[in-house]
Amino acid sequence: MTLSVRRLRGVERLAGPLLVVRRVPGVALGEEVLVRGRGGAVRHGQVLELDAEALVVQVYEGTAALDLGSTVVELTGGPFRLGVSAQMLGRVLDGRGRPIDGGPPIVPLRSADVNGRAINPSARASPEDFIETGISAIDLLDSLVRGQKLPIFTGAGLPADELAARIATGARVLGEERFVTIFAAMGTPRRVADFFRAAFESSGSLDRVALFLNLADDPAIERLLTPRCALTLAEHLAFDLGMQVLVVMTDVTNYGEALRELATAREEVPGRRGYPGYLYTDLATLFERAGRVHGRPGSLTVLPIVTMPDDDITHPIPDLTGYITEGQIVLSRELHGRAVFPPIDALPCLSRLMNAGIGEGKTRPEHRAVADQLYALYARGRELRRLVTVIGEAALSTAERRVLAFADLFETRFVGQGATRRSLDETFALAWQVLGELPREELIRVPTDVLDRFWRPANGGAANGRAREGGP
Amino acid sequence: MSTPAAPASPEARGRIVAAAGPVVRAAGLPRLVVGEIVRVGPSRLLGEVINLQPDAATIQVYEETAGLRIGDPVEATGAPLRAWLGPGLLGATFDGLQRPLAALAAAGAWTLAPGLEAPALDPQRRWSFTTRRRAGEEVGPGDILGVVAEGPFEHRILVPPDTSAGRLRAIETGDVTVHEEIGRLATAAGDVPLRLAHAWPVRAIRPSGGRLGAGEPLVTGQRVLDTFFPVARGGTAVVPGGFGTGKTVLEQALARWSDADVVVYVGCGERGNEMASLLSEFVELVDPRTGGPLLARSVLIANTSNMPVAAREASVQLGATIAEYFRDQGYGVALLADSTSRWAEAMREISGRLEELPGEEGFPAYLGSRLAHFYERAGRVVAQGTPERTGSLTIVGAVSPPGGDFSEPVTQASLRLAGTFWALDTELAHARHFPAIGWTQSYSLYVEPLTRWYREEVGADWDERRTEAIALLARERQLLEIVQLVGPDALPDEDRVALEAARLLREAFLQQHALDPVDAARSPRVQLAMLRAVLAARAGLGAALASGMLLEQALEAPVLQELRRAKGWSGDDVEARLTALAARLASWDRPGVGPAAGAPPGEGSAP
Ligand SMILES: Nc1ncnc2c1ncn2[C@@H]1O[C@H](COP(=O)(O)OP(=O)(O)O)[C@@H](O)[C@H]1O
Numbered sequence A: 001m002t003l004s005v006r007r008l009r010g011v012e013r014l015a016g017p018l019l020v021v022r023r024v025p026g027v028a029l030g031e032e033v034l035v036r037g038r039g040g041a042v043r044h045g046q047v048l049e050l051d052a053e054a055l056v057v058q059v060y061e062g063t064a065a066l067d068l069g070s071t072v073v074e075l076t077g078g079p080f081r082l083g084v085s086a087q088m089l090g091r092v093l094d095g096r097g098r099p100i101d102g103g104p105p106i107v108p109l110r111s112a113d114v115n116g117r118a119i120n121p122s123a124r125a126s127p128e129d130f131i132e133t134g135i136s137a138i139d140l141l142d143s144l145v146r147g148q149k150l151p152i153f154t155g156a157g158l159p160a161d162e163l164a165a166r167i168a169t170g171a172r173v174l175g176e177e178r179f180v181t182i183f184a185a186m187g188t189p190r191r192v193a194d195f196f197r198a199a200f201e202s203s204g205s206l207d208r209v210a211l212f213l214n215l216a217d218d219p220a221i222e223r224l225l226t227p228r229c230a231l232t233l234a235e236h237l238a239f240d241l242g243m244q245v246l247v248v249m250t251d252v253t254n255y256g257e258a259l260r261e262l263a264t265a266r267e268e269v270p271g272r273r274g275y276p277g278y279l280y281t282d283l284a285t286l287f288e289r290a291g292r293v294h295g296r297p298g299s300l301t302v303l304p305i306v307t308m309p310d311d312d313i314t315h316p317i318p319d320l321t322g323y324i325t326e327g328q329i330v331l332s333r334e335l336h337g338r339a340v341f342p343p344i345d346a347l348p349c350l351s352r353l354m355n356a357g358i359g360e361g362k363t364r365p366e367h368r369a370v371a372d373q374l375y376a377l378y379a380r381g382r383e384l385r386r387l388v389t390v391i392g393e394a395a396l397s398t399a400e401r402r403v404l405a406f407a408d409l410f411e412t413r414f415v416g417q418g419a420t421r422r423s424l425d426e427t428f429a430l431a432w433q434v435l436g437e438l439p440r441e442e443l444i445r446v447p448t449d450v451l452d453r454f455w456r457p458a459n460g461g462a463a464n465g466r467a468r469e470g471g472p
Numbered sequence B: 001m002s003t004p005a006a007p008a009s010p011e012a013r014g015r016i017v018a019a020a021g022p023v024v025r026a027a028g029l030p031r032l033v034v035g036e037i038v039r040v041g042p043s044r045l046l047g048e049v050i051n052l053q054p055d056a057a058t059i060q061v062y063e064e065t066a067g068l069r070i071g072d073p074v075e076a077t078g079a080p081l082r083a084w085l086g087p088g089l090l091g092a093t094f095d096g097l098q099r100p101l102a103a104l105a106a107a108g109a110w111t112l113a114p115g116l117e118a119p120a121l122d123p124q125r126r127w128s129f130t131t132r133r134r135a136g137e138e139v140g141p142g143d144i145l146g147v148v149a150e151g152p153f154e155h156r157i158l159v160p161p162d163t164s165a166g167r168l169r170a171i172e173t174g175d176v177t178v179h180e181e182i183g184r185l186a187t188a189a190g191d192v193p194l195r196l197a198h199a200w201p202v203r204a205i206r207p208s209g210g211r212l213g214a215g216e217p218l219v220t221g222q223r224v225l226d227t228f229f230p231v232a233r234g235g236t237a238v239v240p241g242g243f244g245t246g247k248t249v250l251e252q253a254l255a256r257w258s259d260a261d262v263v264v265y266v267g268c269g270e271r272g273n274e275m276a277s278l279l280s281e282f283v284e285l286v287d288p289r290t291g292g293p294l295l296a297r298s299v300l301i302a303n304t305s306n307m308p309v310a311a312r313e314a315s316v317q318l319g320a321t322i323a324e325y326f327r328d329q330g331y332g333v334a335l336l337a338d339s340t341s342r343w344a345e346a347m348r349e350i351s352g353r354l355e356e357l358p359g360e361e362g363f364p365a366y367l368g369s370r371l372a373h374f375y376e377r378a379g380r381v382v383a384q385g386t387p388e389r390t391g392s393l394t395i396v397g398a399v400s401p402p403g404g405d406f407s408e409p410v411t412q413a414s415l416r417l418a419g420t421f422w423a424l425d426t427e428l429a430h431a432r433h434f435p436a437i438g439w440t441q442s443y444s445l446y447v448e449p450l451t452r453w454y455r456e457e458v459g460a461d462w463d464e465r466r467t468e469a470i471a472l473l474a475r476e477r478q479l480l481e482i483v484q485l486v487g488p489d490a491l492p493d494e495d496r497v498a499l500e501a502a503r504l505l506r507e508a509f510l511q512q513h514a515l516d517p518v519d520a521a522r523s524p525r526v527q528l529a530m531l532r533a534v535l536a537a538r539a540g541l542g543a544a545l546a547s548g549m550l551l552e553q554a555l556e557a558p559v560l561q562e563l564r565r566a567k568g569w570s571g572d573d574v575e576a577r578l579t580a581l582a583a584r585l586a587s588w589d590r591p592g593v594g595p596a597a598g599a600p601p602g603e604g605s606a607p
């Protein structure tokens, strides 16, 4: 197109993240632009709208301190592209992928449009390789598989970062090379970024990690770019180079807020709680980049952290995330208060892809049945716990009291594993220990032959004996 | 979808004057009509004209618009959005614009680039067509011309509904591609070539020879559906539920187990991995009715959440058009749409870009009428044309209410339209009670018209048992409220038995694991036998307590253990075994005693 008009003056409006400038021919929707004010650093933007007279640009760094008269908009001729290469592993980059660790410049292998492209659903290979995270509540009850997108729903002050770091440093696929991790910080406090960095460092995996940092004091609108940069590198490593890639993103809530800020500036009709109606689609264009592809050896697994504002799981950001992702791990303030780590509330947790990754030849043949049984009993235990607060424990039958006791044990011993990493075998052994507290007749979700093999009464037959004890 | 060669006349070319997201405005195309398909930009992206002003047309673009520039060309095509209908649909996977995704993947397109083009139906493939007509015969719209054997499926080739009646000038049996002539029809308007495939505008409801009432259920194999809240063939059902409550698993169970002849599954704005796993399972799963793979009776449409939003609406309409096409052949068709909310959100997004006045929660004011138009496409009909045949189109639409709150506009608008309401309950899902269909909120308006069928085909006591079971669950709810206040001990024996019986009903009957190797689907007769057994247990428990036994003891009776594990029973004699178990449960007053003499062997009680 016309190369003479690369620099535009005639800025007509500056408002929050938006800049409106008189149009020239040949500008493309989505094109990257550079914005130069009087003095000051170069800012970056993207063309959002084109109309007869003007074009609307979103400026990632915002328009503060710009003026109409001296601002110049420079067209770059194409969308924002990120140069990607495996050299980015071991590096710290800013929210748009430039090194900030003082290391050597990165020589990209190729460059890619950070928006990526939808994977053809028919080219997807179903994720089915079990990942041992070392966390019992995940490995047995809500197993993670390679190529899955599984968020952690957390509340302010709950240890989601610790859990995510543990998963990122401890995840293994049996007999396979370790994951490489891409960490994307979106509006994250420096303390959190430092925590992750230290966690990777102490596990000796820093050279297998790339950190993209948009921190709390970095420009808000740039956050919209950060996960896209991280995923673009992840796609390169997974689908071009065949690596097993894990992307940890924190915090999706900050991302959603940046999107809302932009939508408000554009005076769009808001959807629920002021978030734009396309929040679902926008988040989907991030999370759906996870997966596996037929004929390509790598995989891209996404682990986003979502802080539920006011612990409200129905808030649009966790809600829409849950609608897109393949399950969720939910943290509980109540368990955290009782010093259970990780404070995973098993009931609202889910892994939709679990079934493809477990069972005969993958984990254990009885995996599904044991998980179902633990769930059924724990759900019943929680129901009874609610009842007990009203009518007192004395009103329960012996069988009910046993289930109640099971629920306590399940939380403190099975879920609450503290700092240790548990192998899948250890997790199963512990599950059978906890199930041993109940008479085998009550374990109706487990086939009898499995019970024959694994079920043993706790304390040498006490469970059976107690069934009769203290009856009315 | 239809991609006619672009007419080269200068009036058919305009240019872009404005663009934002999926909406562009084009000037210089005076002959456009609303609904016409246009080609936008150098990559010839598909777009549709939404409205017209004297100086410009507003176009929604079905593909990613990044890179479009002011002044880029826009071409008219003279045709609305159309689906290609003919042999080759079954077993295929399409996107919302009917691009053949599997064929594209096979050709190496593992990502979807804007402007990608490929014919919906393989233009090279030859099909063996056998005519059922002779030259000289009079035929009209909807008449069956002949058949193509598509694996185990008899694909009936019809005179397209928009073709006028006339005399067959020629019609021949032979191996032909979808676009080659199989014959010619002499009509008042001149000769019309006949082919295996024809195109049909996706937003136009295909005509039928008249509607019939509900008479038979679509049997799904799911106990809570078939026994409690059945949907009629030709009926409509909506399935709202928060995330993770089981909408997709339910839709997929229907795709697998329902006794439809053809299943059209539309993944609209949902996950790519779900479509991939459905696809790979359907290749392997065997259709018990034909012995062929399940995929051979299925058409999959995948317009996932990360694919352009404007095509979501097209995907649902495309699915409905393909479904109607098979209905017109005289088949029972199920259209499963997951999720209609994503389609409604796409409408909201486009409407917002058009700066239309928003209605409730930002949805356009025409949300209700669009949904109505969609659900109206369901029905049991006498097909147009000869020989006489009936076909049905059953629509099951999933709804994804924000925050799981059913008071939102899409759920409410859908509820007004659907005959069956399967309300998914988040608490049940969290407690792993699946399918998590809440029995208090759900309903079916088809119970009455279907009762006769159930009495004749399933059991004369079907409606009685059903009513009894639903009443038991209602009683449980009342009793649980009392228990919350005073504890279970205060209840009289009869009520404590009711509570235990209700629990059995939930656990041994309503819960049905979608992946269970034997219990995933059960015939209505087995369903009724299970229900009878559960209700018999109530009588049995009552009798046991009346004879002086303590409830706790009674509950440990082996015969109840058997009932709790009956979901694992398989084989041809399950119904007989359940009937025998029911007899033992009802007459049982001495717990701990083994199976009554002469009863068929049970699975065996705990050792
Ligand atoms: N009938 C069922 N049997 C067993 N598990 C089920 C059933 N229905 C749902 N589930 C469980 O619930 C999860 C979520 O179901 P899904 O249909 O994906 O939810 P939704 O589409 O409503 O978000 C599934 O991954 C599965 O674990």
Ligand SMILES: [Mg+2]
Pocket: B247, B248, B249, B270, B338
């Ligand atoms: Mg779903």
